[in-house]
Amino acid sequence: MNGLPYSSILVYLDGSEGSMNASMYAILLAKASKARLHAVYVVNTKALGELVRSHIFVDQEQAEYLADLQKDAARHIRHIERIAASKDVEVTASVLSGSPHKEVISYIKQHGIDLLVLGSVNAIRSRRDELTSENDRMLRTSPCPVLVVRDSDDLWAQFEEV
């Protein structure tokens, strides 16, 4: 740690509006705490594989979705790089593939991350483990503290002001 609350912050990107809010918050936090900022997008190849094995996807569909997910990842990485640069914050951005929560937890351990920033986490509406979202899994299993960013219109204004 650098004497400030956090030295390495990771924000998880999944293309949702919640993760875009989390990106802005993480950038502001990194700037204020002079922490290094990391961003990770995980192409969920585990789910793609499962969908093929269970006959929900055909091979052609798997290839199309994989290409679309990779494009989506690149788009969101470019977005965070652009908005971070607008606040003079450097970001180390990576596209990984596999099971999102496992890849994120592994990244946290490998890179000494001391804060994980997530977009909105769902209210608990079911006790079925199979329906737990990736964000929920990260929240429950992260080895470092987790900050959950709530959806808020104020965040945009706050981001613009800094």
Add this chain to the structure above:
Amino acid sequence: MTLLEALDKDLVKVPLTAADGRGAVEELVSLYAGKVGLPAKERDDMLSLVMDREKLGSTAMENGIAIPHARIEGLKASAVVIGISRLPIPFGGKEGTRIFFLVLAPAENPTEHIQILSSIARVCSSDLFVRMLQGAKTKDDVFQLFFD
């Protein structure tokens, strides 16, 4: 959006009345179209998209469940329409299909579509859950199983 957020009690039909696969999907598409006020032409286009996808390979799983799906240009939010048939319906699987999950997703959000499809696949890998779903008599019964 997660599977639980996409579920809507108004988009559950128990029982389905169709005797064939196309008819079952048509019932589900019509239920969705009625709920969101989709014009007949758009409803028919949606049905064609779903059935064209089925021609590439049936989405029927081994346990009497099928997950027909399509990505729709301009769709505002993902939707999951559930139908349960009293009798097995031929849908390209080894055994007939009794439980249908029609998944409609915006073309622009592949991540969300995959999350919803894989959540359905995971929850339906439980034989107990599938048996309870097959035994559901009302849309409330179906809903309760997910939100238990």
